[in-house]
Amino acid sequence: MGNFGLLLDGFQIALTPYHIMLMVVGVMLGLIVGVLPGLGAPNGVSLLIPLTFSMDPVSAIILLASMYWGALFGGSTTSILFNIPGEPSSVATTFDGYPMARAGQPTRALTLAFMSAGIGALVGVVVITLLSSWAASFALRFGAPEYFAVYFLAFCAFVGMGSAAPLKTVVSLGLGLLFSTVGMDTVTGSLRLTFGLDVLIGGISFLVVVIGLFGIGEILATVQDGHKFRGLSSRIDLRDVLRTIAELPRYLTTVIRSCAVGIWMGITPGGPTAASFMSYGIARQCSKPGQAFGSGRAEGIVAPETADHSAGTCAMLPMLALGLPSSATAAVMMGGLMIWGLTPGPMLFTTKPDFVWGLIASMYISNIVGVILVLATVPMFAALMRIPFSIIGPVIVAICFVGAYTVASETFDLWLVLVFGVAGFVFNKLEFPIAPLVLAMVLGHKAENAFHQSMIISDGSLSVFFSNPLVGTITTLALALVVVPQAVKLLSRLRRRGAAGSAH
Template sequence: MANFELLMQGFGIALTPTHILLMVVGVLLGLIVGVLPGLGAPNGVSLLIPLTFSMDPVSAIILLASMYWGALFGGSTTSILFNIPGEPSSVATTFDGYPLARTGQSTRALTFAFVSAGMGALIGVIVITLLSSWAANFALRFGAPEYFAVYFLAFCAFIGMGSAAPLKTVVSLGLGLLLSTVGMDTVTGSLRLTFGFDELISGISFLVVVIGLFGIGELLATVQDGLRFRGVSSRIDPRDVFKTICEMPRYYATVIRSALVGIWMGITPGGPTAASFMSYGLARQWSKPGAKFGTGRPEGIIAPETADHSAGTCAMLPMLALGVPSSATAAVMMGGLMIWGLTPGPMLFTTKPDFVWGLIASMYVANIVGVILVLLTVPMFAALLRIPFTIIGPMIIAICFVGGYTVANSTFDLWVVLIFGVVGFIFNKLEFPLAPLVLAMVLGDKAEESFYQSMIVSDGSLGVFFSNYLVGGIMVVALGLLVVPQLSKLISHIKRREKVDSAA
């Protein structure tokens, strides 16, 4: 009941003309970011953060969150009309979305995607509304050892539950932790890894790194892949939209199942991409005999889109309540909060309730705005994609370098953008995940500080991380997430070898 009253107060903050206008602007910017290959939600949000420095935090986070929702919708548009996923989490949508659009049913395919995405996001926001206060109150019991255990849990979850090879995830995490140590040590006051560059004394800005990794890096990969736009009809027929909405109730089981997958993968570090693939696979397994996925099945569109948006929404819960982002975009948003002087975590709910509940209320409104705007603007963004990539590509490069420079008005940051653009391209080609690197950059100094404090309290004994049921339980879960998936893979490999040997 208390949450409901706080939510109503949040609606009073969110439903102002200024904030509604910011939602519309944010969704439109997000649609552009999601539609244009080479950009993406993490990069778009990081580019927008410097422009929000003069805004109050509530308005700024509403704008950034709205851009995030718009980017997710935009990625679906390109997946269905052009067979080009604008976002990694939209890849699974291409499997059935593009074939359905090729049959002349582009309106039906887009409506399935946008309505199911809106439903997934709505379910995710409801979960946040119900659990946020509980999660924040629970986190008030945390001290330095508990916080370090939570950060350790996040790192282990990325390694054990991520879709990439564990060793590659470890390398990505290690590089992120290394980058977070550059500059002055806040505990000892000594300089680390500056190599004589005065510009590195204050550290490496994670915003600049993200712009290089996700902006320049993705653009280089796009250019190498020889991108070609081959679109289908993008005219939206209102009658087809209404007919498709009337079809949605028959797929309620797919929506519920996919939303639950998205909720779990959003709260844990699985992320929207893993959620979309997992829900697509479950939809195939639960489908009727003879159902041919990959030919334009509605469930093949509804499942990944519902999971994608519910996961993207629920990723905000651990970021706000615990200060632990579970996706790259959530990590960038958390960095923005810290720049504005706000510390994500349980005390944020006590000290800044207007901020937290204004944001949660805006999620309800912004996702409704997103569904409406994306249906109205599909023809415009489809036309945008028909502009030659030789024009769009240089525009994206210019946006990235301007965004990198505006973070601190430093020409040195332009070199950082370029260097990490190459790093992002190499990581992309070698299939190293980028999200763990961003997570480690954001959490690295906080994890180090918590570890320092824990060692001071315990006189250097690691036993402090098992000193009570709470911290010990978190550490056990973290170690379990790290070890159990690897043991299950090893056991499966041994069983396959035994079958091969017995067959021989």
């Protein structure tokens, strides 16, 4: 009953005309971000953060979270109508969404996507409601060694569970940690990696890095890929919408399975993109005989969309309760909290319950708003996608540079955006993951401080990370996440070689 009472208090905060207006505005901005290739949720949220500096934190986080939900919905629109994923997590939706729309069923495809997404998001919010207080009270047992072990677990999880090559993930994490050390060392007071530039004394803003990596980098990739927006009919027929909603109970098993995948990948650092691909693959393996996947099968839309949104929502739980973002967008939001003077973690639930539960309550409302708005605005955004990229591209670039300049009003930041934009393009082409770099930049200072404190406590002995059952379990799990997947891959490789040798 404790959580339920706190949630009701949260609804009193969220259900005000001002906050409902912010949800509508945030979802609409998110839809634009999700529809336009080259922006994306992390970049859209980072561009919006400077505009929230004058707002109170509750209103600011409601606006940013609503934008995130809208971006996830918007990515599905372009995936289905144009075969162009507006978000990386919407790639799996193109496999069956676009064929179904091309076969003359765009309304059915869109409705399946949006309703599945709404269900996945709702389940994710329920999980956050039920587990948040428990997670926060559990985290109160943490000291410096436990916190460093948790950060180490996050880094190891990206290495062991990520879809990219482990070595590439390690390089990405290492660069993120390196960039986080630029500026003044908070422990010794010495300057690091500033190269005599006064503008670097305060460090490199993670917002500038994100805008460059996700904004300019994606624009460069889009230009090279030569995307041309050729859309299908986008008229929404209300009768088709109602028929498709009545059809959804047939896919209950797929929805439940995809929600489970999304919840797990959201709480761990798997993220929405990995969740959507994993859920699509499982749905294909578990499917009954019928229409082939990749030709417009309904489960091929329901599975990735449900997992995508439940993962995106559940990523907020470790960010709020542990100060541990499990996706790039959650990392950007966490950076925003720290800019507003809030420290994510268990004490946030005690010191700022109105903030936490106002945000959780707003998630229920903004996702409902998102489903309604996205169905109502599909024709408008489809028309927007028909504007030549030669016009949209420069507008996005201008928005990125303006957003970067507003962070600290430094001309040097504009050069940094350009540098990180090129770096993002190179990362994209070489298939280096960007999310671990962003995560390491956000967690770098916290991990370094926790490590320093742990070394002071233990007189420089690493045994402190095995000094009690809690920290020892977390550290062991972190190491296992790196070692076990690689051992399994090595064994399977040896088996294949052995089988090939015996065949000859």
